[in-house]
Structures are given as C-alpha cells and as structure tokens.
Amino acid sequence: MDRTLAADLARLPDLLDATRRAAAEALATLDERAVVPDTPKPADPEPLPEQGCGTETALAAFRARWEPRLSASAGPRYFGFVTGGATPAALAGDWLTAAHDQNSNSAMDGAGQDLERETVGWLRELFGLSDAHTGTFVSGATMSNTTGLAIAREWLGTRLGVSPADDGAGALGPVRVLSGAPHSSIAKALSVLGLGRNSLVRVPTLPGREAVDPAALDRALADTPGPAVVVANAGTVNTVDFDDVPAIAALRPRHDFWLHTDAAFGAFAALSPDHAHLAAGLDASDSLCVDLHKWLNVPYDSAVQFTRRRDLQARVFQNAAAYLGPLGEHPDLVHLTPENSHRLRALAAWFTLRAYGRQGHREIVERNIAGARALGAALAEDPAFTLLAPVRLNVVCFTLADDPDPARLTALREAVAAEVFVTPTVHEGTAGLRAAFSNWRTTQADVRRAARALRTAAREIA
16 A cells, blocks of 8 residues: 555544544634635646645645635525535535445445435425435436436437437437526536437516416417427526416326426425425426525535436436346436436435424525525615516525626626625626525525625725
C-alpha cells in the first residue's frame, strides 16, 4: 500500500474528526457568510501532484484555496433556482452513504434495494400516489423527466407495433409532445431520446397564466395524428403555476396519449392542507418527476421517478450481463434507469423522512410558503418593484418598476449578492428576477433581511 495512504488509514478516526470540525464550522457560519462571496479567482490551476500529501494537508489546501469561494447555497437566503439545503438527518444519511459506499442497483449486494423501495413507498404516500406507481431514485429532475419520457417513447411504440428500445426512435416516425409551459429539461430529454426538440409543441396557456388551456389542449390532441405525449406541469419555474391535471386526464376517453407530469417541486404542495388542491390528480399521471434536492432538503443529487408502467421501464433500461440478476417480477434497479452504478441516494431521504416525518416536512413547506408571501408583500408595497405574477406557492417573480432592463437587473442582483441570491428570468417578455424559497433554515428574519437588501440596492442603482 502507498505509504501516504497507509498513514491515512492508520489515522482515519482523527482525519474524519478533522473533517467533521471543518464541516461544522462551515455550517455554523451559514447565516452570516456572504451568500455569494466576492472572492478573486485563484491563479492558474495547480498541477497534479506527483507525490501525495495526505488527507490532512489536502483538507487544509481545500479550506485555503476553494472554501472561501463557495456560495452559501446550503443557507437560508440562497433563493436562486429552487435549491434546498440538507436537514441534519439528511446530512447524516449522506455521510453514511459515502462511508458504506453501496452500489444499490443489485439484489446480490445487501439491503440497498430494499431500503430504496421502502423510501419510495414513503414518498409515494407523502405525495398521495396509489400503489399503482412504482418509483426509482435518479440524479435530478432532468434525469427523472428523461426517464419518464423514455418510458413514454416505448409506450408510443406499443401503440404503433414497434419497440424504440430495440429498433430506435426512428421506428416511431413523427412524434408530438404537447405542453403549455414546459421546463427546459423537457426539450433536453427529447433531444437525448432521439425524438428531437422540434417534437415539442407549445399549447396555448390560460390568459395571464402559465397553466395550459385544457380546451386548447383538446383541440391540439384532435389535430394530432396517432398517439401523443402530454407533459403537464405541477409548478412552473417562474410563477409556480399548476396545470389542471384532472381536466387533462379527463381528455383520455377522446384521445390516446401518455401523461407525464413534471412536479419537480410542486408535488410538495401536497404536504400542506391549504395547498394540497394544487397537486390534485398527480396519481393520474403515467409517469411523474419529483426532485428531492429541492424541497425535501436532501443533498445533491437526488430525485425520484414514478411510473405506472414498470414493465415498459424495464424494457427500455434492461441490462443483460452474466453477473446481473434476471428481470423477473421485481426487476433489480439496474434494469430501471440509465445508470448501471447507483449510489445509495435513498439513504439521505430515508434519514430525513424517518427523523422528521410528514409533520416536520409539512412545517418546512408551509414556512417557506409564508416566507415567499411575506417577501412578495414587501416588494409589492415598495414603488421600486413590481410583481410579475402572484405568489402562488414558494416563488416570488418580480422586477424593477422603472426601466427593468437586464443590465439594471444584473446590477441589482450583484449589489445584493452578499445578502441574498436571486436568479434572472423573463416572464411574458419582461426581464425580471425570481426568489425561490425551499431551504429548511429560512425564517421570517431572513425574509426581512432580504427585503431590506433589495430595497436598499434598488435605490442605489436608481
């Protein structure tokens, strides 16, 4: 064994304790650290060392060279994208995931698959899905949407008497995928799957909304030759608008289509009694995307993909090798996603669900919703700002009331970066900013601090 590696093995408990202290120090300062630090980039990349320095020296080098440049994305005022943090239990689960280093794709190797299936069952219950849905962990919403649409592609083949998994996507001929306001990952998935970005057909939305117009969808399906795929949205990125999934499902007697629902973070509305109606009808989906490193507050990367057609899922992703188990009635996870290697992502989710239960995660969701509404109200009362959409759930979409051009919005965003991080957007042709609440640490004190920073910066750039 390499001498440095052997020395690290002999000191492993001490090295892990040093790493624990470094992590604890980083987390203890999250509330007060600059959300996006203004730290100069280092000089040219360092060369690969010929001889190793050991974990202790590497840890010191990381803390000196890279840690000061890391954003406080795990903290309470990082409102960019839809980024959660990691609850204490999720963090513990993720550490143990690395320590045990399981490839949970095979039934021949311990309990990983059973733990994942138990966790999927808890998530299914959390979102109000029936036992008809089976689920698998994937890396994020993009992979969840890609997996769901791959199953949809195979379903189209069953309608046309071909198998795209065997014969290629070209065997389907032209395909139409209909959606009102699809997330960008949908077009990316269609490109990866060989269906092409141009197969995505935008259907008109309701006036002033990002929710699809069911009547317009009805007409679009009537104009579609053969079977189609419909992508519904349960929580759009800009305004957290929800398609009427029950109304879409009600079109099935008249039209032949696969219903894929992108509920990356909107599915969590089901946890709140006051907002559960927004997620009504998710169970009618043939496939469903839910992202867990958003509102479940588990570390990156983690999402789940649900479907009613595990048989088609296994047909797409089956992997034949002598060292793998057969498909069988309950296929190993290696037969259900693009990954042959699959870290035990479910453990972090298992930990946080086991530690805090439905009630604990409901409290996070409802506190985030209250925070978004409070920030929206504070900005609406300030003449420097205009809300671009109502605060429907956990995202505030806003802009400058006077001359909201991208350059001024960039100046505003950069001026507040130490206090709060928001991301740029465009809504109905108007440049804006969006603040997404999904972190378990965020409180009303953070909302007041963010609002104060935004108001101050708006007056400075004016």
